Each structure stands twice: as C-alpha cells, then as structure tokens.
Amino acid sequence: MPLSIFGYLGIIALIGIIVNDSLVLVSKMNTFLKEGMEFKEAVYQAGVVRFRAIFLTSLTTIAGLAPLMLEKSFQAQFLIPMAVSVSYGITIATVITLIILPVMLMVKNELKRRFHWARH
Template structure:
C-alpha cells in the first residue's frame, strides 16, 4: 500500500547524543576556543611559550592549526614590534644629535649612557618582583630621553670649552664634569622625586602605574652612578679614535 508508513529504523540507525547548538568559524574553518588563566605570580610570556611547546608536542595533523587570540595575541604582537620600536628611537636620537653637533662620534658617547639605564630598570624590576610589562617597557623608553641629558650636559660643555679656550680633550672633559655635576644631580633627583608618586600611590589603578615608576627610578639611580665615571672615559676613547682616523685619511 503506497500510504503505509515505513519506520525510520527500517532504513537508518539513529541515537541521541549531546551536541553544540552552533559551530563557530574563524575565516572559513570551524574553530573552538580554549581559554586559560594565569596562576598568581605567573607571566603571560613564559606561559604562551609553554603552550606553544605543548601544542607542538601533540603532533597534530596538518589540517588542524592553532593560534593565540585576545590578550595573548596582543602580547605577542607587541613583543614582536618592541625591538623595532627601540631601534627606531635610538636611530632618531642619533640623527638629531649628529645634526646638533655636526659630528658622528659624539652622539655615540651620549648613547653609551642608555645601556646602563636599561640595566638599572631591569634590576629594579627584579628586586621588586615586578614583571617586564608593556608599561615597564614604556618607562625604559622614557629613560632614553631622561638619561642622555647627563651626557649632553657634559659633552656639550666639553666641546664648547675645547673650541673657545683651545683646551685638550682631557682638560675639557674634567672641567665639564666638575662644573656640570650639580645641574646633573639636580635634574636626576627631580626626575626621581617626580616618579615616586607612581611607585608609592595606592589608589585605583596604582598597580598599573607602579612598573612605570619602578623602571624610571631604577634606571635613573643606576645610570647616574655609572655614567658619571664612564661618560668621560668613552668621550676620550672616541675622540682619540676620531683623531686617528683623521690622521690616516691625511696620510692616505
């Protein structure tokens, strides 16, 4: 009979199972999101690296791929651009100082003060158990503009003394260190006291500003102690090296 009903079990086998209401897609591929949280005291940098190693150890087929999203993806993108950002800042400072002094050697003397500032900032972050976040890195970039003024004060004065009074580089840099010592200390102490509210503040969002103040203070204190001794030495080394190059060019 054409009107007779045929049971579904006669031609198919079916079962009841739980299933997703909807299937998410990323681009044209079905995708699922696996979320994770950080333990207290853990940093997102090492955690993302451990997750990448765990995924690589699974040896999943080529049809399955994974990528970070959200905060982890933003962190990786920022870390990828940080070296270029620092390099661009150093290059721009070198170009401006080279145009100011009309010399390619003296800007290197001024830039030589920056590594000590970065080391001081990292030491301060380690001592205070503070992670190197984006805000702390901004503090390190700020130190590029704050710390180099110590060398600018000394180098600028030494160059002016050498040109006006025909002093040798050794005597000119000694006079610069003696006369410029007080303004260098005053500006550094003023910058340190300006950063103290960032560290000592306890209001809303203080944990967001503390890494900035810690990196600034640590970099200023460490670089102040180091650069007062290293800047004159590097100035004399580079000045003698430039004089040797001039002599070789004349002989050539």
C-alpha cells in the same frame, strides 16, 4: 614585578632622559674644546660644571616618582612598573653619564691619538 606596557613606556622615556644628560655633558665639553682647552681638561671641566645640573635633575625625577612607587591604590598599580623602571634606570644612567661616559671619551681620544697613523 612583571614588566607591562607602561614599564616599556618608562624605558622609552628613560632613553630620552639619558640622551639629554649625555648631550648636556658633551655639549659643554665641546664648548671648552672650541675655547682652546686641552681635551683631558675639557672633559674634566665639563664634568665639574655640569655635575650639579645632571645630578639634581636625576634626583628630582627620582624623588618625584617615589610617591607613585610607594602608592598602594588599585589605580596606581598600572603606573608603578613605569615609575620603577624610570627610577632605577635614571640611577644607573646618572652613574654612566657622570663616570663612564667621560672615561670612554678619554679612552677614545687616547686611542685616536696613539693610532692616528691608522686613519690614513
């Protein structure tokens, strides 16, 4: 399927959704850190607490776009690339937000802890 201008608009919308999901997770993690929780536990608890919100938001967005992706009418043909790019992008972004982002935060914190002497 060729990518049209609507497909590119879908990608731009997708960037906003990804940033929002990541902010929800990181914001909750920062709240736990301010409460005095250890970093590893704060990352874990943020994932546990915000899993439902992030997952259900992604799932309902994909479910809402599914009828458009399956539409066969001529009028919908222009919007189908946008729906496809957003749906697949959200699927991948949800995995990245819920799995890869916490891992990256843990690795960053561990590197910062081990190489604290290099900052000075």
